[in-house]
Amino acid sequence: MSTVRDWAAPNPVTENRSGLIGKPVDRYEGRLKVTGAAPYAFEVETPAPPLYGHIVSSTLAKGRITAIDTSAAAAAPGVVLAWSHLNVPAQAARGTRLNPRSQRASNPALESDRIEHYGQSVAFILADTPENARAAGGLVRIAYAAEDADLDFLSSLDSAIPAPGEEDARVGDFEAGYAASQVTVDGTWFSPLQNHAQMEPCATTAWWEGEKVVVHTSIQMVKGGQHALAETLGIPSDRVRLFTRYIGGGFGGKGQSYDDLTLAALAARESGRPVRVAYTRQQMFQATIHRPAVQMRVRLGADRSGRLNAMALEAVTHCARNAPFVEHAASFARNLYAAPHRLTGHRLVLLDIPHAGAMRAPGEAPGMLSLECAMDELAEKLGLDPIELRIRNEPEVDPDNAKPFSVRQLVRCMQEGAQQFGWSRRHPTPGAVRDGRWYVGMGMATAIRGNFLLPAKAGLRLTGDGVATLTQGMTDIGTGTYTILAQITGETLGLPLDQVRVELGDSEMPPAPGSGGQFGAATAGSAAFETGMVMRRRLAELATGDPRSPLYGEDPTLMDFANGNIVLGNRSDSLAALASRAGPEGVYVEGGISPAADARDWSQHTYGAQFAEVGVDSVTGEVRLRRMFGVFAAGRILNAKLAKSQITGGMIWGVGAALTEANVVDPRDGSFLHQDLGGYLAPVHADIVNLDAVLLDEADDKANPMGIKGVGELGICGAGAAIANAVYNACGVRLRDYPLTPDKVLAALEAKGL
């Protein structure tokens, strides 16, 4: 095994002499956002007054358009054009690639008379105002020939197929090991279909500059969107310039582009005017992806000392018939617990509903809602504290592949969490603690989520005013990317934060993979760091090679950077002066990062322990969060405030998963029952009380030069399970059907005679 690293320590970030790394500085773009001065994709200034597009969506799940008449819509006030599959401009056939290196294939809109799910685009209206476009959309006359559609997940479980390209992961002989176990748990959990419900709907503003289209759109991956549009239009990607500067929430739902992008570009070309297109809130639920429902069977077998002997987690999930997607709800178990006999795998039910896809911590988020509750049940059967059970099963190396952990502080997370939360006050007997009409209980669960680094680049310019501007084709989906990149750049160059600018979200900037899989901070941040180091070397060479510099003739490798200066002993030159002397453009460098040669020799994850205290209303069955606390380990933390905000935001998602969030497929037409934020119940402020998180000191020197990891998805992992375990501890009711709504809780309490 190679342990040679491509990077050396210490470095300016790990030394952190200006203290910018880890500092809880405010969001770089915070003022712009709260004053409304940060233009989102639908709001950017256009070179001429824009037109507005409205997408008309299908109202059935499966079938064919037999007739469509857009003439009344086309004649309506203010309407510029009305398209259906009969007259939409030519686009590349679905799934084709003009350029084999394109990251995404073509994705045409209004491509045919086929309807594959409710909410699919069937017509498009362009008008002078959004109101006129939407009103005209109501005048499109459509006749459908409906076909039988498979819409119900649970009644279709028998039709489940193996997840494409995957085999079950088997270690030992699960069935025999389970049968031979002294203590067992066997349960089936259900996590429902969920929606991202981002504040900002998907939206695009587009215009053409000659042969080139300029689009501002809300997407997590700059290159993905640029390539998808180029392929769909059948033009080289350098004729698409894509901006995505501010994004009002992504969560995986904006990992891809949708028809707003394609239709805005086509309509801008056809009309010769800038065009804005946004999905309505209602359309967002079905025109974009969702997290599929997941059914999970967990079987655990242990000896009386609590050592796991057998572990199975089998997940069945759904996706659209022609858009395969697997919610990998079982995978995390492979890295979390060791048992000599194991079985994990995924099955897929194909339905005629909108496309399933990635949503915050895909896999772990629903998956941990089952196994971490099964562990709680096992602990109870063994008469062990749930934390003690997990400590007894803490592996020495990654159980999946026997690789050493880069760092794994899971036990420390549990122990520190227990202490700070007051876990010792938990009464092990369910129903033992009452507060008036409320049953009160505590629960815990672990959290695990992977850590990845992808190749990324960045550009850095130092100008004569002493300002360093980092440019990167990266996105900030509300997570804090702008801010952490400024901190890294400032610390690397020895510049105060007010001398650092960050520009993101332009396909003509050095590329980064975007925001997803909680890889953004480590990936984009490492590229920014490496680029800063390139700039340091360049500046050192400029200074020591320039007779006008006080540092002329010195060894460039001895230079230090602090307070806007390049320094050697008691001599210094200012970065502003160096950049001025370099010319009117100052100094520009590019740099980048790729995974270390031995990156795959280590098991790299982020970890945490979640603790919840809930009250269960003995009269109404309502579950209320009383306290929630988590301890997490995720490498070096770049910004204490933003990292905690990401983690607690994830924990709040876990509260939603446990207690409120679910969508339901309407069996009549394949629509989703909830299509607004009144019906789709994500937690609001009143639901969240006394929720806090702590991040442990950690530096993962196997992860990247700065030893950082991601936090965007860790917080949701295990959060819901801690709440479900607390519900059991409160009232003695084990509910495996999420969310734990009052109707289910009340029925279970009544069934117990409570």
Ligand code: MOS
């Ligand atoms: Mo994410 S759900 O990997 O953007």
